[in-house]
Amino acid sequence: MEPNYAFARSMAKKVLKDYRLSEVPTDLSVIFKNLGLKYIELNDADDIDGAIIEIKGKPAIAVLNKAKPIQRQRFTLAHELGHIFLKHTRRDVYDSDEIRENSNNLISKTKPPQETEADIFASELLIPYEQLKKYTADINNIDKLANTFMVSKQAITIAIMNFWKHDGKKKTKS
Ligand SMILES: [Zn+2]
Numbered sequence: 001m002e003p004n005y006a007f008a009r010s011m012a013k014k015v016l017k018d019y020r021l022s023e024v025p026t027d028l029s030v031i032f033k034n035l036g037l038k039y040i041e042l043n044d045a046d047d048i049d050g051a052i053i054e055i056k057g058k059p060a061i062a063v064l065n066k067a068k069p070i071q072r073q074r075f076t077l078a079h080e081l082g083h084i085f086l087k088h089t090r091r092d093v094y095d096s097d098e099i100r101e102n103s104n105n106l107i108s109k110t111k112p113p114q115e116t117e118a119d120i121f122a123s124e125l126l127i128p129y130e131q132l133k134k135y136t137a138d139i140n141n142i143d144k145l146a147n148t149f150m151v152s153k154q155a156i157t158i159a160i161m162n163f164w165k166h167d168g169k170k171k172t173k174s
Pocket of ligand 1: 083
């Protein structure tokens with residue numbers, strides 16, 4: 001099975017629209033609350049990374065650990081939201097470390113298609129294409145863009161690469 005990029009991306013767009021999330025950085029807590037998830041912020045370096053915890057097979061609690069790099073936490077949570085919205089069965093709430101490490105490489109042939117789809121969803125949710133368009137003037141300033149969207153430099157770089165691919169040769173003059 002090949003990952004369905006268009007489906008993953010359009011689902012993220014739908015979520016942004018449905019929850020009226022028209023500003024960046026995307027406020028994930030709005031989505032958690034609308035889904036009826038309890039949202040907990042931790043501040044403990046020894047505790048878990050961001051996760052969505054299931055109770056009786058249903059997503060119940062979203063955890064964000066502020067003691068860990070926030071950009072990574074946000075991507076992890078958005079990725080997990082991807083599994084929920086894309087209705088992936090056998091969702092591994094705590095994605096294995098191996099998969100997590102691989103997720104640095106957004107489009108990898110070695111990972112399950114669901115993982116790639118969840119990453120695509122997360123990327124569009126946190127770095128919406130429509131929003132990225134507004135910041136083309138900053139496209140050479142990865143640090144600034146990463147701050148604007150509150151994502152890692154790696155995530156923003158991948159989004160920009162995809163942006164370029166899809167948006168053709170529209171270059172911005174600096
Ligand atoms: Zn996953």
